[in-house]
Amino acid sequence: MTQRASTSLEFAFVCSLSDGLHARPASHLAEVANDFASDSFLTNLRTGSVASLKSVLAIISADVRQGDRCTVQVRGTDEHAAHAALLRFIEQVLPGCDVPLAGISLISANGTLPRTLLAAEVKCCFGSPVSPGVGQGKVVLLNGMTLPRTLRERVVTDIAAELGHVKRAVAAVRARIREKLTHPRSSPETAILQADLAIAGDVSFAQKLMEHVSQGKSAGQAVVEAGEFFIDLLRHSDSEYIRERALDVEEICLHLLEEIYGVDFQAAAIELREPSVVVAETLAPQQLLGLDRRWLQTLVLEYSGATSHAVILARSLGIPTLVGVRNARLVLTPGQEVVVDAIRGFVVTQVSPAVQRFYERERSTLLRRQQFLPLQTTGPAVTSDGKTMEVAANASSYEELSRAFENGADGIGLFRTEALFLERDHAPSEEEQFALYSAAARAAAGRPVIIRTFDLGGDKTAPYLNLPAEDNPFLGYRGVRIYAEHRELLQAQLRAILRASAVGKVQIMVPMISSLEEVLQFKTEISEAKQDLERKGIAFQPDVKIGIMIEVPSAGFILDQLCTEVDFFSLGTNDLNQYFLAADRDSPRIAELSDVLHRGFLRFLRQIVREIQQAGKWVGMCGEMAAEIRNLPLLIGLGLDEISLPAVGIPAVKRAISQLSAADCERVLADLIACREKTDREDILEKSQPSWAAQPLLSKELVLLGSESKNKEEAMQEIVDAFYIAGRTLDRQRLEDALWSREAVYSTGLGYGFAAPHCKTEAVTADSIGVLKLRQPIDWGSVDSEPVNMIFLIAMREPQLANRHMQVFSRLARKLMNEEFRGHLLALENAHDMATFLAQQLEISLH
Amino acid sequence: MKIVAVTACPTGIAHTYMAAARLEKVAKTLGFEIKVETQGAMGIENKLTENDIRQAQFAIFAVDIAVEERERFNGVKVIQVPLQEALKDPHSIFAKIQP
Numbered sequence: 001m002t003q004r005a006s007t008s009l010e011f012a013f014v015c016s017l018s019d020g021l022h023a024r025p026a027s028h029l030a031e032v033a034n035d036f037a038s039d040s041f042l043t044n045l046r047t048g049s050v051a052s053l054k055s056v057l058a059i060i061s062a063d064v065r066q067g068d069r070c071t072v073q074v075r076g077t078d079e080h081a082a083h084a085a086l087l088r089f090i091e092q093v094l095p096g097c098d099v100p101l102a103g104i105s106l107i108s109a110n111g112t113l114p115r116t117l118l119a120a121e122v123k124c125c126f127g128s129p130v131s132p133g134v135g136q137g138k139v140v141l142l143n144g145m146t147l148p149r150t151l152r153e154r155v156v157t158d159i160a161a162e163l164g165h166v167k168r169a170v171a172a173v174r175a176r177i178r179e180k181l182t183h184p185r186s187s188p189e190t191a192i193l194q195a196d197l198a199i200a201g202d203v204s205f206a207q208k209l210m211e212h213v214s215q216g217k218s219a220g221q222a223v224v225e226a227g228e229f230f231i232d233l234l235r236h237s238d239s240e241y242i243r244e245r246a247l248d249v250e251e252i253c254l255h256l257l258e259e260i261y262g263v264d265f266q267a268a269a270i271e272l273r274e275p276s277v278v279v280a281e282t283l284a285p286q287q288l289l290g291l292d293r294r295w296l297q298t299l300v301l302e303y304s305g306a307t308s309h310a311v312i313l314a315r316s317l318g319i320p321t322l323v324g325v326r327n328a329r330l331v332l333t334p335g336q337e338v339v340v341d342a343i344r345g346f347v348v349t350q351v352s353p354a355v356q357r358f359y360e361r362e363r364s365t366l367l368r369r370q371q372f373l374p375l376q377t378t379g380p381a382v383t384s385d386g387k388t389m390e391v392a393a394n395a396s397s398y399e400e401l402s403r404a405f406e407n408g409a410d411g412i413g414l415f416r417t418e419a420l421f422l423e424r425d426h427a428p429s430e431e432e433q434f435a436l437y438s439a440a441a442r443a444a445a446g447r448p449v450i451i452r453t454f455d456l457g458g459d460k461t462a463p464y465l466n467l468p469a470e471d472n473p474f475l476g477y478r479g480v481r482i483y484a485e486h487r488e489l490l491q492a493q494l495r496a497i498l499r500a501s502a503v504g505k506v507q508i509m510v511p512m513i514s515s516l517e518e519v520l521q522f523k524t525e526i527s528e529a530k531q532d533l534e535r536k537g538i539a540f541q542p543d544v545k546i547g548i549m550i551e552v553p554s555a556g557f558i559l560d561q562l563c564t565e566v567d568f569f570s571l572g573t574n575d576l577n578q579y580f581l582a583a584d585r586d587s588p589r590i591a592e593l594s595d596v597l598h599r600g601f602l603r604f605l606r607q608i609v610r611e612i613q614q615a616g617k618w619v620g621m622c623g624e625m626a627a628e629i630r631n632l633p634l635l636i637g638l639g640l641d642e643i644s645l646p647a648v649g650i651p652a653v654k655r656a657i658s659q660l661s662a663a664d665c666e667r668v669l670a671d672l673i674a675c676r677e678k679t680d681r682e683d684i685l686e687k688s689q690p691s692w693a694a695q696p697l698l699s700k701e702l703v704l705l706g707s708e709s710k711n712k713e714e715a716m717q718e719i720v721d722a723f724y725i726a727g728r729t730l731d732r733q734r735l736e737d738a739l740w741s742r743e744a745v746y747s748t749g750l751g752y753g754f755a756a757p758h759c760k761t762e763a764v765t766a767d768s769i770g771v772l773k774l775r776q777p778i779d780w781g782s783v784d785s786e787p788v789n790m791i792f793l794i795a796m797r798e799p800q801l802a803n804r805h806m807q808v809f810s811r812l813a814r815k816l817m818n819e820e821f822r823g824h825l826l827a828l829e830n831a832h833d834m835a836t837f838l839a840q841q842l843e844i845s846l847h
Numbered sequence: 848m849k850i851v852a853v854t855a856c857p858t859g860i861a862h863t864y865m866a867a868a869r870l871e872k873v874a875k876t877l878g879f880e881i882k883v884e885t886q887g888a889m890g891i892e893n894k895l896t897e898n899d900i901r902q903a904q905f906a907i908f909a910v911d912i913a914v915e916e917r918e919r920f921n922g923v924k925v926i927q928v929p930l931q932e933a934l935k936d937p938h939s940i941f942a943k944i945q946p
Binding site for chain 2: 742745746748750751756758759760783784794796806807809810811812813814815816817818
């Protein structure tokens with residue numbers, strides 16, 4: 001400390017920096033101040049706060065913004081020199097030492113809100129839902145800085161030793177940052193590191209640390225308390241930028257704790273005492289397991305990965321989780337009441353009565369959906385003449401898989417694993433894969449999950465594979481062909497799949513098989529992985545089923561041998577068709593040639609299925625051909641054991657199967673194979689369609705009487721929710737958006753107290769009519785300006801059935817113009833009578 | 848008097864048919880003979896023939912989108928209104944017709 005002069009030197013300035021005196025200019029300023037023995041202080045005349053110019057944290061905390069008037073006072077032995085240097089710096093260097101910051105948005109703009117919430121003007125921030133559900137509670141920040149009790153309660157006997165720990169830690173952290181600064185970096189990165197360096201060496205921070213240690217705190221506890229002091233100070237700033245610096249301080253404190261306790265330092269679990277929303281940058285699985293599940297409502301993470309261990313664990317524990325919420329730790333304040341919507345992907349930060357009402361309805365919708373589901377979709381699909389066909393789903397993530405089961409899938413016919421390997425710079429570990437596969441097996445609850453080993457190469461590549469560029473990648477180095485070179489990768493995946501086979505009914509499938517040798521080699525690899533696990537005493541299912549994709553035509557001609565080696569087959573019709581017809585399916589000029597109805601192709605498929613089934617083996621189909629409901633008579637005609645398609649199509653397909661006869665379908669297939677003209681084939685297929693492939697247009701679940709909805713938004717949402725409960729849509733947001741974009745053209749209020757919102761969208765699983773009768777009339781912007789009592793919602797998809805359903809829709813539209821018809825509707829008081837009346841008037845069936 | 852009309856709305860699911868029903872009904876009460884063609888999601892229905900159009904004194908287009916096969920109406924007096932007019936105030940459309 002210097003001698004205090006009786007007077008001080010002073011000057012004033014106005015801050016010209018557009019982002020104010022934030023960390024980077026502040027660190028430069030502190031650097032200058034620290035060159036002198038004199039003390040220098042800055043006073044922000046707007047706020048009255050005074051800060052030591054030697055402390056970056058103090059300067060930042062003074063919250064000096066553009067246009068703020070400030071004074072600087074210098075006192076000490078070299079005050080003249082210090083005054084001159086500071087004055088020169090502030091007047092000449094400071095205005096130019098800042099590059100404008102990229103806008104930091106605390107609330108990301110992507111994502112959309114349901115209309116009801118939009119209309120209620122709620123405040124929220126967006127993220128990606130990775131484990132579905134909704135939860136409400138108080139925000140608890142998991143800052144990773146809480147010391148475990150054992151460390152927290154340690155009694156300090158030697159203050160000097162603790163002081164030594166602190167000083168060594170600070171020196172080490174600063175040395176580490178300096179070391180990083182010696183490597184060439186981009187200028188923003190360098191500036192951030194310099195700011196970090198300044199914080200780590202900050203005089204105010206050092207002072208606080210010393211204070212705590214001299215009061216008898218341990219080095220670690222001193223770091224935590226000093227850190228919390230500054231984090232709290234910065235967090236309460238009005239400036240977004242300064243609040244963000246709180247994270248830098250936290251980061252530095254964590255580095256210090258690592259220096260003090262070693263790199264394995266683990267923060268203590270936080271004690272939850274009430275319904276809580278835990279917010280963190282990222283989370284280790286142990287940290288998640290350490291949280292009290294009675295109170296843990298939801299997780300909100302800033303980190304954006306959907307495949308991290310903690311996320312997979314959260315899913316299997318059923319904890320609603322949102323990831324990729326930018327700056328969540330700054331936007332959300334500890335103790336604040338929030339609602340986390342991990343279905344739609346946002347956190348509502350102000351829980352208003354409108355929000356409460358929305359989520360009360362949401363809870364009831366989700367509950368009713370759960371109750372309705374088993375009625376609708378479970379159970380095998382059986383043709384009218386008694387033949388069963390499994391309807392499974394294709395999936396490439398856990399989300400898709402759980403959605404598939406929600407939609408009534410009998411299994412997963414193709415679980416693609418490529419997503420785990422792509423868009424990252426190193427291969428996924430065995431553990432990461434095991435976490436995913438075992439979660440999938442558990443979610444399947446006894447239903448089969450066919451996991452396909454990685455099908456990389458071709459258009460799917462990853463940097464760590466070092467795959468060559470090829471002129472013709474689809475006929476090149478891909479699928480099973482790269483396994484010999486990447487044995488370790490394959491072994492890790494096989495071990496992970498085998499381990500998951502101990503958890504549920506997992507099967508292994510290999511892509512791009514063209515020869516017997518490839519199959520034998522693959523089986524050798526599986527044996528090796530099994531031996532490896534046996535040696536380690538790790539459980540797996542010893543007779544796990546092994547199958548191959550039939551994508552390369554040559555495999556279809558060596559089935560006698562292949563059938564003796566594998567348990568099952570799946571037809572990958574996309575590649576099989578393009579290899580069979582030598583027609584690139586992505587080339588627009590030859591799009592006509594990529595034809596799954598080609599006689600030769602159908603004959604080839606029939607031959608393959610017959611041969612496999614004669615050998616007593618199982619055969620399914622997982623290509624696009626199985627996804628098109630129009631092809632269903634052919635698929636049944638082929639006699640496939642299973643078809644696997646995107647989840648959204650499953651309810652319609654299952655229903656259609658029950659209305660087709662296997663015997664008829666075999667004839668359809670034979671007719672198609674015999675047919676010469678392409679147009680005739682289209683006719684044959686069209687005639688073979690079931691009369692009502694989809695669900696009935698109207699069912700009593702879609703008739704809602706006595707609605708309490710208070711406005712247009714709520715009413716629309718109520719019908720859309722009813723569609724969701726009845727399995728008519730899986731994507732409520734998309735359906736609502738489609739309805740509202742039609743509404744934007746002009747209101748569908750047609751007068752006389754009636755409205756008929758409508759849309760064409762793939763968001764519905766079947767063409768549908770919904771009815772809502774309101775207790776209290778609501779405004780709909782109708783042509784006659786009268787409020788609306790009754791709403792008919794018309795949603796359509798499936799172009800091949802459009803004409804048949806359009807006739808019903810147009811009949812309804814015309815009838816709504818009829819006074820007598822409207823009068824009758826208004827008089828009906830229960831849903832059953834209403835549904836029956838409408839069915840009779842519109843000449844449709846309710847079943 | 849004979850009138851022909853065309854109705855068409857953006858999605859062609861509902862309003863096309865509502866407007867057609869409305870025009871037919873109001874025309875009847877006013878004593879006009881009317882034939883309404885709908886251009887909706889089902890394509891053209893109740894299509895106006897050359898004969899229909901030739902015999903009509905007026906054509907009403909209650910449409911929000913372009914009328915298909917517009918050339919059929921060359922030489923006919925056309926009253927074009929937004930489709931909503933046919934729902935909101937169909938009488939005013941017929942009032943524009945001067946016999």
